[in-house]
Amino acid sequence: MIANISEPRRIKKLVVCCDGTWLDSAGGRKNIPSNVTRLARAITPTDSDGTSQIVYYQAGIGTGLGMLSQFAGGGTGLGFSENVREAYAFLANNFYQEPDRSRSDSIFLIGFSRGAYTARSLGGLVGQLGLLKKESMSWFYDVFRDWQNAGNPDYTPTFWQNWSDYQERLHGGQRHSLKTTPSNDIRQINEYLEEYRMSLLSFGLTQEAEIAAVGVFDTVGALGIPVNPLFQKIFGLPSFLRGYKWVDTALDNHVRNAFHALALDEHRAPFFPAVWERPEGCTTNLKQVWFAGAHSNIGSAYSDIASGNLTLAWMMDHLAGDELRRDSPTDWNHEQWLQFDIDFLKEQRLINLDWQKREGGGHRRWGLGTIYNSLTFPQVLAGWRTRKPGRTHPVRYDKDYTDTTRLLRNTNERIHASVRIRTIRAGPFYEPDPDANLPSKITFKVMNAIATIIQKIAGRGGNIYYDPMRGGPLRDWELKDGFKHHDKYSINVMDSRDLGTGQPPYWQYTGNDPLLKDGTTMPEDELGTFERVVLKEYVECAEWVEASNSGKVVAKISPDQLDDLQRRSATM
Structure with a gap:
């Protein structure tokens, strides 16, 4: 049967879930599933209107094979670039937008710990350079390196040089170069990236894309990926890996909603949180809520998941647009929010009750988890x-x-x-x-x-x-x-x-x-x-x-x- 070509293409929801350091729900080993894993599993394949909800799960930094990979990744953040590139490629290869930009797929970014930093960095990359079109993805590595080094005045951008050589050899096209260059001045960085983005758009290499929501648990990495002070002393490393120092995780108008669950009782210095700030003129709907507990209580990586169940339910509410649906139902659009399996949440409560009875000394009241x-x-x-x-x-x-x-x-x-x-x-x-x-x-x-x-x-x-x-x-x-x-x-x-x-x-x-x-x-x-x-x-x-x-x-x-x-x- 031939489809009706006049029928509009159905929009889908693309969900990127970036887990925390050393966390991997698909790694072949039994472990405690984090809130990122549980959210990925709670998202229904389609919502009640039949819209597909496609989940891409990414294991955290330091989950590679072998002790060296785990030690280096967990201690220094190595693997961050690869994680951002892989998640970006998933979006670029699956994102659809109407030619007139009247409708497009909805993008959701979820993360915990350094995975939260990965999700926020991915959002910054999409906002600053757009989503490359499929036919442009062969150039992604060059574009990514240029973006990653936007604040390094000693770096020479490679993409426009290589792309111009290619166009000249194969198509006799004109060469292109940027007026601005990488700089360690934040204003010049923004000017450089804006010119970069506009050039990509003018040549039809990228497309504008909005982020429906970014939902993160206790983001680590205000300047980039923090390096454990012990490793700093042993190996002479800086406090933050400078390869990631220039990556922007700030909010701007391409992110419609941003939700952040934060730990009150985390005291490790390298885990100081990257609290969001909404710049003047930014229209993002931002909410950041503090919960009792340490970093892994909030991300649900401990045996007693009672505190994690609170943050899980909170994030489900916000990624589902619950507040808007209750306060202004006519403004709520199912394409812009996620749908979750409520029975999955109830099951998590029973799992925790069973653990408390076996290991935790009996039933605990609401809000009093370990x-x-x-x-x-x-x-x-x-x-x-x-x-x-x-x-x-x-x-x-x-x-x-x-x-x-x-x-x-x-x-x-x-x-x-x-x-x-x-x-x-x-x-x-x-x-x-x-x-x-x-x-x-x-x-x-x-x-x-x-x-x-x-x-x-x-x-x-x-x-x-x-x-x-x-x-x-x-x-x-x-x-x-x-x-x-x-x-x-x-x-x-x-x-x-x-x-x-x-x-x-x-x-x-x-x-x-x-x-x-x-x-x-x-x-x-x-x-x-x-x-x-x-x-x-x-x-x-x-x-x-x-x-x-x-x-x-x-x-x-x-x-x-x-x-x-x-x-x-x-x-x-």
Whole structure:
């Protein structure tokens, strides 16, 4: 049967999933699937309207064969260029756009850790040079090298020279060269890349392409790929691999949506996060939310995936356009968002319950999953650094230094509801990782013993409760949730006489940072549909958590009072 040629071509969704360092769900070895892997598996083959959702999964850096490959890739980031090129080739070979650009395939980029940096770099490459057409892909390596070295004044671009030679020999065409050249001045870099892109467009070698959404978990690599300080000393390496120093991961208008899940409790210096900043005039819908836990809690690479389930559901909500669909359904277009299998998410909850029963000491409440301390031996040798939500300084990649004269602007940072719940319910802080090596276990026990002694000296008993406001990442931030009392050292955290004012929770800055105005606030992020699916399985607290998240707790029973009533009724 001959197809109706007047029928418009069906648009598809192209999804690139870049996993974190040493993570590989297709490598022939059983391991804990990261959130990148789980998202790739949760995406349905087609959405409810029949639109194909095509997933390209890429293993993380350092997953090659042999110890040398894994050591070099994981420690220095080698393999980054290859990963970006392979992901770009997938997009270029599959992307379709109507000749008049009225419709095109939707592109989604997902990543964790250095895979998040890979995804963001890929987005920058697409924005700055477009997607090369299939017939132009034979020149991709030259174009990629020119882009990668746009900030290196000692580099001589190769593509236009080689392409002009080819055109002259085969077609008698005119030669072409650029007026601008690579530079270490950010303004000249942008001018050079803009001229480069416009030249590619004028010769029909590339095409403009928008990114529907970039969704990343705890991006590592503000200046490029960070090198472990231990390797810096042993091999004389720089703090960042300069081959990647000039790569731009900033937002611009070709990215419609950008979502970033961040770890509050990651202290390893080389893992300091690359928080996004939305430049003036940028129209990207940006949201960045902080969760309790270390780097791999947020990316879900630990045995207890309870925290990872929270970030997984959060990302599913945002990549599905849940907020827009609820607030403005007429503006929601299924072609611009992903569809997920909700049963897959429910199954992850059951998998985690089974693990908690077998290994974790029993069922845990919502938001109280295990938090692991990643700052153990030998990682502690690389140094440590406390993260500062709302107070991150920009990194000048053209000058190789952190600009301490200002803070990142227009970051739209928020705090997840689970942070508040963990804090007011006296949730546990760091706990031992059953999968850790012996040096890490010893380091944890020593550090835990010291912390316990400090707790006892302070008169708080031996238990170490979660409190990010006490010398932690939320130091100088105060929780405002409409309740007068927060006894952080008692499980019975809700006073029966303190029933709330019905105020939506937020965090207010009370410190003396001259770059941040006293009274600045970070709102608590509103729970989405997938998040509520996970939450409602925790029947002992679901109603109260959901109501308090939206500021509707007025004269309602607290979760601990509910527990008490349930215990009493069970004994009657």
